[in-house]
Amino acid sequence: MSNNAQKLDFATVIASAVHDMKNSLTLLLDSLDDAASEQSIATTPLQEKLLQAQHEGKRLNRNLIQLLTLYRLERRQLFVNITENSVAELLEDVAMENRQLLDARNIKLEIDCERGLIGFFDYEIISGIVNTIINNSYRYTKNTIRLSGEKQGRYLCIYIEDDGPGYPQKMLHGESNKNSPIDFQTGSTGLGLYFAAQAAQMHINGKRHGYTETSNNGINKGGRFSLFLP
Amino acid sequence: MKSPKLWSLQGKSILVVDDFPGMRSMMRGMLSAYGADDITDTSNGEEAIKRMHDKSFDIVLCDYNLGEGKDGQQVLEEAKEDNLLPYSSIFIMTTAENSMEMVMGAAEYQPDDYLSKPFTKQVLQTRLKRLLARKSSLRKIARAMQRKDYSHALSLCEKQLALQPGNRFELLRLKGELSIKAQRFDAAAAAFAEVMAERELPWAKLGYGEALYHRKRYEEAKTTFKELIKASPNYVFAHDWLARVYEKLEEPEMAQEILTEATEKSPKAVLRQRALAEISHQNEDLDSAEEAYRRVMRLGKNSCYKSPADYASLSRVYLQKGNNEEAMKTLTLMKKEFHRGKSGDRLHAIILEIMLYRDMAREDEARKGITEAMTLFRDNPGGLNTLLAMDLAGACYGLGLKEEGDEIVRHIVRNNHEDQDILDGVQGMMEDCGIGDSAADLIAATRDEVITLNNRGVEMATNGALQDSIKLFAQAADGMPENLAINLNAAQSLIMFMQRYGAAPEFLEQTQSYLMRVQSLNKPSQKQDKLQIAYRKLVTSLAKA
Numbered sequence: 041m042s043n044n045a046q047k048l049d050f051a052t053v054i055a056s057a058v059h060d061m062k063n064s065l066t067l068l069l070d071s072l073d074d075a076a077s078e079q080s081i082a083t084t085p086l087q088e089k090l091l092q093a094q095h096e097g098k099r100l101n102r103n104l105i106q107l108l109t110l111y112r113l114e115r116r117q118l119f120v121n122i123t124e125n126s127v128a129e130l131l132e133d134v135a136m137e138n139r140q141l142l143d144a145r146n147i148k149l150e151i152d153c154e155r156g157l158i159g160f161f162d163y164e165i166i167s168g169i170v171n172t173i174i175n176n177s178y179r180y181t182k183n184t185i186r187l188s189g190e191k192q193g194r195y196l197c198i199y200i201e202d203d204g205p206g207y208p209q210k211m212l213h214g215e216s217n218k219n220s221p222i223d224f225q226t227g228s229t230g231l232g233l234y235f236a237a238q239a240a241q242m243h244i245n246g247k248r249h250g251y252t253e254t255s256n257n258g259i260n261k262g263g264r265f266s267l268f269l270p
Numbered sequence: 271m272k273s274p275k276l277w278s279l280q281g282k283s284i285l286v287v288d289d290f291p292g293m294r295s296m297m298r299g300m301l302s303a304y305g306a307d308d309i310t311d312t313s314n315g316e317e318a319i320k321r322m323h324d325k326s327f328d329i330v331l332c333d334y335n336l337g338e339g340k341d342g343q344q345v346l347e348e349a350k351e352d353n354l355l356p357y358s359s360i361f362i363m364t365t366a367e368n369s370m371e372m373v374m375g376a377a378e379y380q381p382d383d384y385l386s387k388p389f390t391k392q393v394l395q396t397r398l399k400r401l402l403a404r405k406s407s408l409r410k411i412a413r414a415m416q417r418k419d420y421s422h423a424l425s426l427c428e429k430q431l432a433l434q435p436g437n438r439f440e441l442l443r444l445k446g447e448l449s450i451k452a453q454r455f456d457a458a459a460a461a462f463a464e465v466m467a468e469r470e471l472p473w474a475k476l477g478y479g480e481a482l483y484h485r486k487r488y489e490e491a492k493t494t495f496k497e498l499i500k501a502s503p504n505y506v507f508a509h510d511w512l513a514r515v516y517e518k519l520e521e522p523e524m525a526q527e528i529l530t531e532a533t534e535k536s537p538k539a540v541l542r543q544r545a546l547a548e549i550s551h552q553n554e555d556l557d558s559a560e561e562a563y564r565r566v567m568r569l570g571k572n573s574c575y576k577s578p579a580d581y582a583s584l585s586r587v588y589l590q591k592g593n594n595e596e597a598m599k600t601l602t603l604m605k606k607e608f609h610r611g612k613s614g615d616r617l618h619a620i621i622l623e624i625m626l627y628r629d630m631a632r633e634d635e636a637r638k639g640i641t642e643a644m645t646l647f648r649d650n651p652g653g654l655n656t657l658l659a660m661d662l663a664g665a666c667y668g669l670g671l672k673e674e675g676d677e678i679v680r681h682i683v684r685n686n687h688e689d690q691d692i693l694d695g696v697q698g699m700m701e702d703c704g705i706g707d708s709a710a711d712l713i714a715a716t717r718d719e720v721i722t723l724n725n726r727g728v729e730m731a732t733n734g735a736l737q738d739s740i741k742l743f744a745q746a747a748d749g750m751p752e753n754l755a756i757n758l759n760a761a762q763s764l765i766m767f768m769q770r771y772g773a774a775p776e777f778l779e780q781t782q783s784y785l786m787r788v789q790s791l792n793k794p795s796q797k798q799d800k801l802q803i804a805y806r807k808l809v810t811s812l813a814k815a
Contacts, residue, residue, distance in 0.1 A: 059335055062366030062386075062387040063387065065388045066296070068388075070296050070391070073390055073391060101388055119503075133393070133396055137392065137393065156436075164386065245469070
């Protein structure tokens with residue numbers, strides 16, 4: 041038997057394992073969604089637990105996507121599919137996905153974006169970023185998260201702000217393309233921010249690249265994540 | 271004002287394709303929650319295609335990975351090729367993979383949307399809502415596209431664009447693509463340029479380059495595609511077009527190089543692999559050609575693009591390499607694969623087989639093949655297209671079978687009696703076979719036959735014997751599916767009949783099939799435009815009645 045036949049193609053193994061995991065997650069999340077939407081358990085602790093479980097399931101999925109994306113990025117297999125999108129629709133989509141969970145904890149989600157605002161970006165990647173950041177905010181905010189979008193000069197800007205304690209000093213950074221170090225000790229938050237910075241940078245228009253910023257200029261000095269797309 | 275109706279999927283026919291039973295029942299659940307009451311589901315691609323033949327669906331939700339057999343992309347390709355998916359219907363590819371890989375694998379067609387797993391009910395609802403709204407705003411254009419009436423589709427496009435709609439980019443894209451189909455290349459370039467002025471989106475630049483290519487401005491097209499590849503190295507469509515440009519510039523080595531690069535980035539697209547195989551073969555790079563043809567055969571296994579020509583070409587590559595054994599093996603494989611296929615495929619395979627046997631100097635087998643081919647041909651003359659017929663006629667003459675050769679030549683002339691290039695081609699082919707003397711007479715006699723027949727039909731129509739004229743042209747068109755004048759007149763006699771006695775659905779359908787045939791012959795004419803307009807009026811009159 042030749043050596044080739046025995047060699048394990050790891051990329052293929054990953055691909056088929058991920059395929060399976062995603063199917064499982066889809067069914068799991070859908071069952072949880074159905075269970076949590078039961079009228080009889082509305083506003084009970086059981087419902088909150090189910091929503092929590094759903095939240096964790098989504099986090100698991102996002103992490104999986106991020107890992108895969110970063111793996112592809114390293115192997116230079118990742119590229120962005122830039123299309124024309126309505127920014128308000130993007131923010132509404134992401135808000136809808138998180139609404140139930142935020143409602144259960146009485147967190148207000150505000151959207152501030154002009155209806156006609158059009159942006160050019162990879163819809164899947166950018167909605168992934170916004171989702172990830174909302175999830176960070178969910179863990180730290182007191183009672184409000186605000187999503188907003190606007191055109192600033194030649195960039196499209198998307199902000200995710202909360203009224204929590206803000207980012208710790210070591211996670212504050214300016215333009216991502218200045219290569220400010222990102223601390224992985226902070227767990228998934230660190231990975232999420234790193235992912236966001238990398239993905240933003242892949243958005244290119246002419247000579248301009250996208251970038252991200254974190255600051256504590258959010259609601260009542262809470263965290264504020266800014267995404268700039270060329 | 272109309273009162274807003276509650277959004278629902280009620281009455282929409284929906285097809286769900288997923289190999290995982292749990293996923294199918296989940297999708298049913300999700301869709302039913304939004305009022306869907308006409309859901310069909312199936313676990314594999316072959317079955318999906320069958321269902322789509324039986325019934326047309328408003329929405330198809332198809333998973334990319336379907337295990338053994340066809341994958342989601344192949345389902346989409348076959349459905350589009352077989353006209354099972356009009357522009358008005360929605361095809362969503364659901365996927366657990368990164369959707370970009372699928373975009374890369376795509377060659378000819380892309381779905382309306384990708385939906386990555388896991389997704390929630392709400393996400394499915396939002397996507398469907400948006401897509402349905404979008405399609406509904408384009409439904410008139412879609413109807414015109416369905417009957418290949420591109421000039422009408424274009425004027426509808428213009429009208430909508432004048433209203434400054436929110437989906438301006440989508441309409442401009444449609445306008446560009448339709449203009450290319452209608453062979454209005456300046457208009458196409460203008461539409462794509464309008465998008466590029468705001469943002470250099472890859473599809474716009476690609477379309478712009480394509481328009482340049484069609485206007486034979488190859489140097490400019492080359493620059494455009496090169497820039498596009500530089501800016502978006504993974505946008506493989508740009509490679510396909512750049513290779514075509516290099517072929518036109520007579521730099522086939524460059525074309526091969528570019529296609530090699532493209533197939534490395536996107537190894538799954540059959541048509542791209544085939545293009546590489548053909549150009550490598552042409553460049554006499556036999557090793558590369560062999561590899562590429564092998565990939566075409568492997569990838570094409572479940573694809574609607576599977577063709578006996580690939581097997582025959584590979585067999586010829588082996589012959590050129592002096593490997594007669596492999597050549598024979600490939601030939602046998604071709605016979606096996608296409609023995610029971612559609613009659614057109616079978617005839618195609620046999621003709622290729624005849625030619626290979628001749629190359630191998632195995633005349634007896636070639637003769638046997640001709641007997642078989644003639645039987646299939648006489649059974650269904652419409653199944654033999656001009657290109658293949660030329661090969662078959664040449665083989666007949668080469669083997670001294672003059673009677674059979676003449677029969678095929680008559681078929682060619684009948685289908686192309688007004689096309690001087692093809693008639694010259696026939697003449698040249700017969701001269702090459704050493705029977706040039708009888709060529710002119712045979713061609714002229716057959717052409718006169720068609721002209722007489724055509725004149726008779728026209729005369730019947732002018733004298734008011736419309737039913738006789740319809741019958742005559744319908745019969746003629748059956749045997750001459752590629753004849754422009756006959757098909758146009760078949761449509762015209764039906765239209766005249768309906769103009770006098772009123773439109774009827776079955777006549778309209780028949781008329782449409784002739785007009786679509788004419789459209790696919792790609793020889794635009796004023797008569798065709800006039801008939802399209804008359805046809806449209808009849809459709810409207812029927813709708814009002």
